Amino acid sequence: MRSRWSYVYFFFYLILGFVLLFLxxxxxxxxxxxxxxxxxLTPLIGTIFGVxxxxxxxxxxxxxxxxxxxxxxxxxxxxxxxxxxxxLSLVLGLGIPFLLYGxxxxxxxxxxxxxxxxxxxxxxxxxxxxxNIAISTENKIKGFGYAILxxxxxxxxxxxxxxxxxxxxxxxxxxxxxxxxTLFNPIDLSRILIxxxxxxxxxxxxxxxxxRKFFGTNLGFIVSFSMLILWIVIPVLRMNYVIRKKDx
Amino acid sequence: MIxxxxxxxxxxxxxxxxxxxxxxxxxxxxxxxxxNGSGKTTLIKCLLGxxxxxxxxxxxxxxxxxxxxxxxxxxxYLPQIAxxxxxxxxxELIEMVKNIRPKRAEEKALIELFGLQNSLHKKLGNLSxxxxxxxxxxxxxxxxxxxxxxxxxxxxxxxxxLIHLKELIKLEKAKGKAIxxxxxxxxxxxxxxxxxxxxxDGKIYFKGxxxxxxxxxxxxxxxxxxxxxxxxxxx
Numbered sequence: 001m002r003s004r005w006s007y008v009y010f011f012f013y014l015i016l017g018f019v020l021l022f023l024x025x026x027x028x029x030x031x032x033x034x035x036x037x038x039x040x041l042t043p044l045i046g047t048i049f050g051v052x053x054x055x056x057x058x059x060x061x062x063x064x065x066x067x068x069x070x071x072x073x074x075x076x077x078x079x080x081x082x083x084x085x086x087x088l089s090l091v092l093g094l095g096i097p098f099l100l101y102g103x104x105x106x107x108x109x110x111x112x113x114x115x116x117x118x119x120x121x122x123x124x125x126x127x128x129x130x131x132n133i134a135i136s137t138e139n140k141i142k143g144f145g146y147a148i149l150x151x152x153x154x155x156x157x158x159x160x161x162x163x164x165x166x167x168x169x170x171x172x173x174x175x176x177x178x179x180x181x182t183l184f185n186p187i188d189l190s191r192i193l194i195x196x197x198x199x200x201x202x203x204x205x206x207x208x209x210x211x212r213k214f215f216g217t218n219l220g221f222i223v224s225f226s227m228l229i230l231w232i233v234i235p236v237l238r239m240n241y242v243i244r245k246k247d248x
Numbered sequence: 249m250i251x252x253x254x255x256x257x258x259x260x261x262x263x264x265x266x267x268x269x270x271x272x273x274x275x276x277x278x279x280x281x282x283x284n285g286s287g288k289t290t291l292i293k294c295l296l297g298x299x300x301x302x303x304x305x306x307x308x309x310x311x312x313x314x315x316x317x318x319x320x321x322x323x324x325y326l327p328q329i330a331x332x333x334x335x336x337x338x339x340e341l342i343e344m345v346k347n348i349r350p351k352r353a354e355e356k357a358l359i360e361l362f363g364l365q366n367s368l369h370k371k372l373g374n375l376s377x378x379x380x381x382x383x384x385x386x387x388x389x390x391x392x393x394x395x396x397x398x399x400x401x402x403x404x405x406x407x408x409x410l411i412h413l414k415e416l417i418k419l420e421k422a423k424g425k426a427i428x429x430x431x432x433x434x435x436x437x438x439x440x441x442x443x444x445x446x447x448x449d450g451k452i453y454f455k456g457x458x459x460x461x462x463x464x465x466x467x468x469x470x471x472x473x474x475x476x477x478x479x480x481x482x483x
Contacts (some may be wrong), residue, residue: 055296057333058331059333060332060403062298062327062331063327063331063332063333063345064348065296065297065298066296066298066320066325066327066477067320067345067348067349068317068318068319068320068321068348068349068350069317069348071317112474239286242397245300246300247259247293247298247299247300248298248299
């Protein structure tokens with residue numbers, strides 16, 4: 001992708017990494033702060049980049065469609081291209097300052113590695129979701145609006161609704177409900193995944209605690225990880241299905 | 249031989265193609281005519297696989313092509329509106345298309361023919377409509393295929409480029425290639441086409457040579473003949 005923005009994004013993470021390490025002076029703390037930023041930011045950037053790229057390269061796509069290439073190849077190429085370049089920005093941008101700080105010498109290496117893996121998965125999830133929105137919406141402005149709404153919903157509103165539901169039904173056992181509700185939000189899911197690994201009970205929150213009680217740390221880890229993979233696979237499958245039937 | 253067999257396509261409530269049957273032989277110049285919105289471009293896009301018809305089948309040289317993609321290497325397509333990515337230069341675009349198609353390309357002579365040597369390193373976003381159309385033509389004609397599909401090839405071209413285009417088409421025809429084109433320019437049809445199809449409301453209204461059309465409408469002039477065809481419809 002010939003995009004200035006992926007460099008901007010890369011430098012943003014680079015600076016963020018350095019600043020966090022400088023201020024915190026402690027790897028574990030920096031990882032936690034980073035997690036909170038990544039959980040909100042990567043989905044947002046993935047969403048915006050995905051929609052923007054799709055609409056911007058529409059002409060280009062039409063040109064390619066008349067050439068002897070399979071449709072799925074064109075769109076999967078675009079999808080993987082953008083998700084990969086965003087993930088590279090993330091991994092390199094954060095990796096370099098942490099490497100310089102000596103993350104390999106410390107015990108935080110696994111936590112940090114997991115953080116990058118989850119961030120990468122969030123990139124792939126949200127680019128796939130935004131591609132889905134873009135191919136189903138002809139109107140650029142509408143598509144952009146829906147995509148931002150989706151992000152807002154999953155990143156902010158979902159938690160709010162969740163809390164309200166918990167308050168309203170506090171007289172009932174809510175373990176199963178909250179467990180299932182968490183699975184349907186990739187952002188919550190990745191947060192729990194990381195917190196399970198970090199083993200910081202104070203930050204787990206209600207859903208995290210339920211999660212751990214229900215699954216135990218290891219099983220919880222596997223369940224949330226495979227759910228994240230499903231969150232990538234299902235949108236990608238739908239994308240391929242819609243593409244096959246779409247008119248240009 | 250291109251065969252359209254009972255092709256139907258609707259966009260929402262709009263029935264663009266209605267059980268259309270059409271047979272096109274693979275030599276000479278074949279022009280598809282019709283008023284705006286009569287389904288010319290949709291028909292061509294069906295052939296290219298860009299639009300999926302609701303029903304019917306299409307075959308090229310007696311091979312079914314719907315849902316396939318390899319056959320697109322055997323044809324050259326000129327889109328109606330030249331939408332190119334604005335951040336590429338002409339040169340980069342040509343190189344990229346050459347990269348994608350597993351076929352030898354001869355673009356040098358064409359670039360000279362249309363006088364684009366000086367625009368090669370300009371960004372496509374900064375080119376005028378006519379120049380973009382020239383780039384479009386180069387991308388189409390630089391490959392050697394048996395079938396050329398040209399959607400409104402004359403749009404935006406200056407008279408000299410138009411003459412060059414006609415020469416190019418005649419040259420390909422002389423090599424035994426088939427050319428399928430849509431246009432609104434009657435004089436272009438009059439000079440170039442061997443056979444014409446008149447499309448109206450997603451159906452074929454007339455198919456035959458220019459002579460046939462003139463005879464059928466008792467007109468010595470093609471333009472009036474077509475106007476008469478249309479007038480019958482509008483009454």
